Amino acid sequence: MKTIGILTSGGDAPGMNAAIRAVTRTAIFNGIRIMGIRFGYDGLINGNIYEMNVSSVADIIQRGGTILGSARSSEFITERGQKKAYNILQDFGIDGLVVLGGDGSYRGAEVLSNMGIKTIGIPCTIDNDMGYTDSTIGFYTAIDTVSEAISKLRDTSSSHGRANIVEVMGRHCGDIALYSGVASGAESIIIPERELDMEAITSKIKRGRKRGKLHHIIVLAEGVGKPYELKEDIKRITGVDTKVTILGHVQRGGSPCPYDRLLASEMGNKAVQLLIEGQSGLALATINGKIVPVPIKEAVETKRELNQELYDMAGEISI
Template sequence: MNTIGVLTSGGDSPGMNAAIRAVVRNAISNGCKVLGVKRGYDGLINGQLEEMNLSSVADIIHRGGTILRTARSEEFRTEEGRMRALNVLKVFGIEGLVVIGGDGSFRGAQKLSELGIPTIGVPGTIDNDLAYTDYTIGFDTAMNTVVDAISKIRDTSASHGRANIIEVMGRHCGDIALYAGLAGGAESIIIPEVGLDIDQVCKKLIKGKNRGKLHSIIVLAEGVGGAIELGGVIEEKTGIETRATILGHIQRGGSPTAFDRILASKMGAKAVDLLLEGKGSLVVGVQGNKTFSIDIDEALSLEKKLEEDAYQLADILSI
């Protein structure tokens, strides 16, 4: 294999740049040419490619976001759009492609594999919603961003004697809310896998107030509902002044943690190794601190399950 392409697709996540860096430098060290695709599959369809060298990825391991940019592509969902992308890959002589993104990005990679282009997926998503791998790139950074926000909000919450709801990302997977809530000492954690029991939440708040607790933190995954609306219901039911904070896209940004930088570096390098071995239609993951690969179809067929022990522990520790 002489020429490898790399793109980032879907939502950005801290650590994507570290993965790009690993792909480029591992490929070049093995005598390969690397082409970076700008703006994901949309950029691939429109031929937005440029050759990358060692300097292209200098001083990016610590940066959030993605230097290749990212975009959603409705056109790539069509057969015509995918054929245009395939033609661009052939014109530029790309013999293998590394796709960094989430499940939607992997489905795109799967389609290109079916068209004869070896592809390797690298999991870059803050949601940690891919069942085949212990961690996805960006999750640790996003979780720490939320923990930092919880600490700051707790300070003002205690000063005013309020309850505070912190709404975090996670439409279908509540990992950010669960683990940030556990690490941040939240009184209630509301996630899509379990749903909302408003009476239980209010009961905890009232019991805490009766024993002299000055404040309470509730972490809410966006997939369950809105923090502002929930705050109104809680205040009406309990009489406890309740404020809402929606963290939004602040969770996507920031310098990646050491964990995410190392994880991304290992996964990006592994993706190149697999292509050089003549393999494709695979995704890279980590289990037990070891990188491995699995078929894209199998990876996407696995159902993400809640770590019930962690959820129960968070409930026990919040009494």
Template sequence: MRTIGVLTSGGDAPGMNAAIRAVVRAGLAKGFNVMGVRRGYSGLISGEIIPLDRHSVADIIQRGGTILRTARCEEFKTEEGRKRGANILRTFGIDGLVVIGGDGSFKGAQLLSKLGISTVGLPGTIDNDLPYTEYTIGFDTANNTVLDAINKLRDTSTSHERVSIVEVMGRNCGDIALYAGLAGGAESIIVPEKGYDKDKLCRTILEGKMRGKMHNLIILAEGIGGAEELAQQVEEITGIETRATKLGHIQRGGSPTCMDRVWASRMGYRAIELIEEGKSSRVVGVRDGRIFDMDIDEALSVPRQFDEKLYEIANALSY
């Protein structure tokens, strides 16, 4: 009976537990032993490896975060650290590893595969910043968290007739700002892929006021940053009271949505199928509404493409 491992690495994302559950239960159903690696690559290097059974993953599909915990690991970026990790896996008899995380986690899996460890990557990041796939685990939940927050902020902004600038996460990817901004009816969406003109933004706000708008909601991606500074500038130029809200890590938490649970479960199951088929150095993703897999080297080289059409739609509907 072969043994496989599973770990979560980098930033946590709602739906990671659903993916862990799928990997464990699908693996057991197909005759594998399954081991969990705690605290990502950091825990791998220190040998924090535990056996997992069906009971280990009971009652977790609805929970945010990751039961295996996660951590950043500078040591794993070194050749010595990676060799130690590979040797630890061999010590525990693990010949296949499922890695759930973002681009940094995938690079770790890519390098482990070159050391003879069979690896499969699942995209777990709220940022939706892995270009090879249309969807990453946690993205939908993060958007709904932002949407709930901006719905509440709109209420108080309307009451005070003020401008509200909301800074959301996403690193250098503007997808959370774009999707949540469109769904929340934001008047302006600022993303790193497009940038913004401060004077044009202020003119839009003033023109809206002349049309009788009671408030303005601006969604700002963290990759372009500086919500407090922008709020101060907008208030100085327009004379309209402006407040900044940085949502921060609240976007990483919470019970995953149905969409995140389903995609995570499907991806986890596919990861086990790939290992069963003897395939290595693969990543699983979503394309045209379907699960697919591809070589990890190829996946990491796919260039990022911003959804210009969706941005166009959001701007057209904001006036």
């Protein structure tokens, strides 16, 4: 292994820079050249590649986003685009590739691995929607961001005696809504894994009002329902003034929390070690506190399961 490339693909996640730093410095420590690929697979196809050094990753462990940039690539989906990417890697003498991203990014890594490029994937997505690992890089930072926002909304909701619907990311996986809802003491949590129960939500609001409760926080995973229609239904049934807050892409930004920095650093270091050993087609996972490699195919195919115990607990302690 003489030269390693690294790219970030798909949605950015806090902690990507910490992983880039770890990969870069581990490679240099072991006498390996490290090539940064800008803007994901699109940048790879277009040869947007430069050599990195120790200073390239100075002062980035605490920064959100990705210094390499990220982009979607419709061309890479095609066989022609994949062959072009392979040839570019050959032209730059890149023996191994580290891919940071979610399942879509992993599918690209698997393609290149099957073509003979040694590849290792690192899970970076705030959605935590990759079932093969206990958590993905960026997830816990997103929970911090959402929880802080909810705490501020609770203050103003209490002042005005309102209910507030907070829409968070997670179109197919409700982990952001569930974990941030529990962490911030939300009264209701709506996720795609469970059917929306309007009766349960409105009954809880009415019970709260009877005992003098001034606020009611509803955390809604995007795509489950239309928040403004939900708002009108709640107001009609309960008579409580209800507001909507859509957090949007603010959830992706911000300085990564210490856990995400640590996880990213460990995985970045491990990825280079695996490439040095000649391994390929693997994705890193954290399972019971340990970093372990899993075949990319298995990583992509393993669906995220709802933490039912946490979901049930949320219902019990938010009465």
